[in-house]
Amino acid sequence: MLPLSQFQDFIKKNELFTSGNKILLAVSGGKDSVLMMHLFKALGVNIGVAHCNFGLRLDEAQRDENFVRLLADAHDLPFYVTHFETKKYAAENKISTQMVARILRYAWFEEIRLANGYDYIALAQHQNDAIETVLINLIRGTGISGLHGILPKRDRLIRPLLFLNREQINDIIEEDNIAFVEDSSNLSTNYTRNKLRLQVIPHLQEINPNLEKTFAENIARFTALENFLDLQVVQLRTEILIRKSDGWYLSLTEIVKLNPQKFLLYELLKPFHFTAPVVEEILNSLGAVSGTHFFSLSHQAIINRTDLVIVEKNASMLLNQFIHPSAAKTNFGDYTISLRYSTEIKFEIDAAKAFVSADKLIFPLVLRKWQNGDKFIPLGMRFPKKVSDFFIDEKVPLHLKHNTPILVNGNGEIIWIAGMRQDNRYKLSTATKKVAIFELENN
Structure with a gap:
């Protein structure tokens, strides 16, 4: 039986959308996204279906597209599809296939949303996806924001299945005899996420059989902590980062008083896109001569006697x-x-x-x-x-x-x-x- 009451409770608790909103569903044809579509349909929400064909699995990719098209037609739902030359784009831009697929699909979803009047884009990520994301962030290095994994709502993206884990989804699909297609690439260990899913997380579940529940509780705590810290940093930024006509001024004396120093300075300068190594360089140069420069992608910071002054980088690139x-x-x-x-x-x-x-x-x-x-x-x-x-x-x-x-x-x-x-x-x-x-x- 479809978990409609839990679905509704999760939507309401996280304020994902309101009854009058129009939602675009990202549907691959797999268990997760198909279940999401059935839940939205059962609630009577105004929805449309979007499908990306990345051209990576040839006949199987075309099979998925045909399945999702028929599924949308069977439920009389608007259907949107696109085809990407994913490998070509990845080679030209020298980035991973996974990253390219992410960039392309999110950009296209937003185009469809805007062009057709949808309020939100729904993604079928669940609790196990959230665990994998946290582990990936920890392996690659992360701040506090990386510890909350996947949020139920961020801007126009909503993830209404985060109240379910993979085992629960499998049980619902089997019990309700819901048709879906299986992506063979999910069994490949060529991708980091699949390695964690297939080779690491099963061992963690042997240690803690309630791994999904534990991670969900941890993620909730990390999210609350991040929200608290954000409020504190906003208050601190208001107090000591002074906006003047020619830039932002941060007293060197105030920087010295920060505790923990590196963390807080990084958070204060985050809107100006300074990286952690540059922030550390700034801290190591507080006694440097006036005129010492530091750069981010968009701004430069200059030690000027008693202050660190932040200005837009382009301001110093003036043509005659x-x-x-x-x-x-x-x-x-x-x-x-x-x-x-x-x-x-x-x-x-x-x-x-x-x-x-x-x-x-x-x-x-x-x-x-x-x-x-x-x-x-x-x-x-x-x-x-x-x-x-x-x-x-x-x-x-x-x-x-x-x-x-x-x-x-x-x-x-x-x-x-x-x-x-x-x-x-x-x-x-x-x-x-x-x-x-x-x-x-x-x-």
């Missing part, structure tokens, strides 16, 4: 921009430089503006970031000064040094360190006939 006489606005990273002209010879004391004798400009001008060796004559001074020394005097953080727009004349002379100081050679004088007015704006 050319300014022509008619250019009204020019974008440079997070800034825009506007240009206008006036015959009224006057200026304002405003760091965001530069008032330049237009007759001294040699176009095209160049807008670029600071380079080693740059020099200029700060307004009001007579002798050149290194831009790097000027930045130090002005206490400009290193990440801002690299992102500050430098306006350069056609002859190579610096006209303006935008937003900070104009060059004395380009100030207005009694000989000025026309004023070029540059203005810096934040995007």
